[in-house]
Amino acid sequence: MTHPIDPEKRGKLIVDVLVEAFADLMAADAGAFRTKFRKMAADPFAFYRGSACLFYADMAAMEDRWCDEKTSRVWIHGDLHAENFGTYMDATGRIVFDVNDFDEAYLGHVSWDLRRFAASFALMAWRKAFSDQVIGDLLAGYLNAWLDQVEAFTRSDADRDFALLAGNTHGAVQELIRRTATRTRLGLLQRMTLVEDNERRFAESPRNRRLEGDEHGEVIEALERYKATLPPRPWRREVAYDVKDVIGTGGFGIGSAGLPAYNVLLEGYDQALENDVVLSLKQGNVPAPSRIVDDPEIRDYFEHEGHRTAVSQRALQSHASQFLGHTEIRGTGFVVAELSPYELDLDWDDLTEPTDIRPVLEQLGRATAKLHCVGDADSDHTLVPFQTEDAIVAMLDGRRKEFVDDLVEFAHSYARRTQDDFRLFVDAFRAGAIPGISSSE
Numbered sequence: 001m002t003h004p005i006d007p008e009k010r011g012k013l014i015v016d017v018l019v020e021a022f023a024d025l026m027a028a029d030a031g032a033f034r035t036k037f038r039k040m041a042a043d044p045f046a047f048y049r050g051s052a053c054l055f056y057a058d059m060a061a062m063e064d065r066w067c068d069e070k071t072s073r074v075w076i077h078g079d080l081h082a083e084n085f086g087t088y089m090d091a092t093g094r095i096v097f098d099v100n101d102f103d104e105a106y107l108g109h110v111s112w113d114l115r116r117f118a119a120s121f122a123l124m125a126w127r128k129a130f131s132d133q134v135i136g137d138l139l140a141g142y143l144n145a146w147l148d149q150v151e152a153f154t155r156s157d158a159d160r161d162f163a164l165l166a167g168n169t170h171g172a173v174q175e176l177i178r179r180t181a182t183r184t185r186l187g188l189l190q191r192m193t194l195v196e197d198n199e200r201r202f203a204e205s206p207r208n209r210r211l212e213g214d215e216h217g218e219v220i221e222a223l224e225r226y227k228a229t230l231p232p233r234p235w236r237r238e239v240a241y242d243v244k245d246v247i248g249t250g251g252f253g254i255g256s257a258g259l260p261a262y263n264v265l266l267e268g269y270d271q272a273l274e275n276d277v278v279l280s281l282k283q284g285n286v287p288a289p290s291r292i293v294d295d296p297e298i299r300d301y302f303e304h305e306g307h308r309t310a311v312s313q314r315a316l317q318s319h320a321s322q323f324l325g326h327t328e329i330r331g332t333g334f335v336v337a338e339l340s341p342y343e344l345d346l347d348w349d350d351l352t353e354p355t356d357i358r359p360v361l362e363q364l365g366r367a368t369a370k371l372h373c374v375g376d377a378d379s380d381h382t383l384v385p386f387q388t389e390d391a392i393v394a395m396l397d398g399r400r401k402e403f404v405d406d407l408v409e410f411a412h413s414y415a416r417r418t419q420d421d422f423r424l425f426v427d428a429f430r431a432g433a434i435p436g437i438s439s440s441e
Contacts, residue, residue: 011424014054015434018425021053021291025259026436032250033437037429044415044422045123052079052104052116052288054421058414059112060292066111066403070391073298074384075315075375078104078289080113081120082348085364087180089342090163090319091231095180097164097173097363098317099371100343105312106289107298107383110372110392111407114143117368118411121361123418124348134354136408138361143404145365147396153373153389160318160374164367171359172351180344186274188341193245193265193276200273201245202265209248211262218329219246219262222281226327226336229310231320239277239323242267259283260329263339278339279323283332284309301383304333313337315375 019026026033040050048055064072077084077099086100118139125135153159166177194203202208211219220243227241245265261282268275284305290298302308306326314320323338351357369389376388396403428434 007420007424010421011428011433013057014051014421014425015428017054017057018051019435021286021288023436025285030436037434037437041426041429043127044419045120045127047422047425048120048123048418049079049081049083051421051425053291055116055119056112056288056292058417059109059115064109064111065406066395067109068391068395070386071111071388071395072109073107073295074110074372074388074391075312076106076108076110076113076289077102077316077371078106078108078113078287080117080368082117082124082364083120083345085367086345087177087343088317088321089180089340090317091322092319094163094165094319095177095342096319097169097177097346098367100345102309102313102316103285104287104289105309105316106287106293107295108289108293110388112289113368113372114146114407115410115414117364118142118407119414119418122411122415125357126415126419128352130354132412136412138354138358139408139411140404141358142361142365142368143407145362146369147365147400147404149366149369150373150389150392153369154387154393159370159389162370162374163319164363164370169363171363172346172356173360173363176344176346180342183341183344185268185277185341188278188339189274189276192263192278192339195273198273199244200265200276202247202263207250208263211246211248215248216246219264219281222327222329222334223264223279223336226281226325229307229325229327229336231314231322231324237269237322239269240267244276259285277323279336280339281327281329281334281336283329284326284335298383304328306333306335308333309335312375316371318370318374 022033036050040047079101080099084099084101085097087095087097088100090096121139121142122135125138164173166174166181169177189200192202193200223241223243243264243266247263249261249263259282261280264279264281266277266279268277286305287308302311306328310324310326313324321338321340323336325336327334327336351360372392373389376384376386429437
């Protein structure tokens with residue numbers, strides 16, 4: 001990956017790609033995108049997080065040495081950066097450390113996920129003032145752990161049961177799992193709701209809005225349709241789906257600007273107020289990899305983006321939450337999921353030394369391998385009719401070191417390109433050169 005020869009042309013490409021990806025959403029909520037772009041202007045890593053569409057535009061223009069007929073058509077996370085890892089409680093009640101945020105999940109080259117993660121880590125590690133040699137050594141540890149786990153899956157039929165748990169992790173990852181276990185549903189409810197006249201409802205806040213007119217009824221009807229998309233019973237615990245309250249809220253995260261969302265408060269596992277459940281209904285977005293994957297079979301498999309997000313998460317997590325499903329509101333797809341107290345992101349702020357980060361990256365490599373290898377022929381879809389781990393091992397046969405060295409070099413070069421792109425983006429934003437978005441309002 002080389003640096004752009006002409007900054008003016010590269011700057012125009014950056015603007016064109018962002019506008020093409022987000023034009024409809026920017027038109028619907030220019031203010032939300034102004035906020036998104038200001039967050040992206042914080043530093044190169046924030047820019048990288050918010051510009052997956054640019055990364056895939058570059059992937060489309062680059063020859064990929066590390067794919068073949070099978071490994072170019074596997075389930076990928078789509079936005080695998082260093083801050084998209086954390087904990088969740090799976091359908092069996094286990095607190096698992098895994099990849100999170102499946103908004104960009106799609107089918108594509110397995111190497112795209114690894115490249116996107118590697119470059120993201122190089123950017124993050126640059127902020128910690130690590131040398132290129134240290135960054136390369138740490139990334140080699142991540143990639144070799146990924147390869148080791150992929151190869152282990154070729155010798156086992158239990159890849160869908162594999163999970164990183166408190167008993168088989170260590171260091172910061174184990175600490176995060178144990179800290180997650182101390183959280184409670186009541187704690188989440190106390191942050192988001194209040195009790196009046198012995199009834200729980202959502203608390204008022206600047207981010208929330210009460211629904212007016214037909215909108216409330218449309219959300220209730222959408223919730224009824226959602227129930228038909230849930231995985232088959234028996235569930236770990238039954239829940240009453242009696243709706244107690246509904247609010248509109250903003251999108252979630254730097255990548256969700258302009259996307260409508262709702263929160264629904266349900267009667268929980270019993271009539272005790274401490275067991276109520278909060279669901280989020282969030283409009284699905286067009287996944288960045290789909291912009292360069294031209295395959296009608298993949299595109300036509302999904303009813304809408306909410307359906308794609310839910311199917312992807314079930315495929316890639318293997319034991320996803322019992323609440324994960326999808327629905328439609330006014331013909332637009334929404335993904336539905338629990339707002340769970342048992343979800344914490346890995347915090348990199350206190351990981352300041354390579355000796356602390358090395359075991360974390362090795363565990364992230366194992367989690368990434370699980371992500372890639374569970375969404376295949378053993379899953380409940382038909383899009384990947386082969387064993388991903390076998391396909392990866394066959395593709396890399398005898399080229400393991402070459403593969404690791406090449407992706408480490410890509411991480412360094414693409415991180416440098418992103419630092420240049422960041423400056424071009426900020427200059428364009430400051431100059432008012434992004435159509436539909438002014439930096440001065």
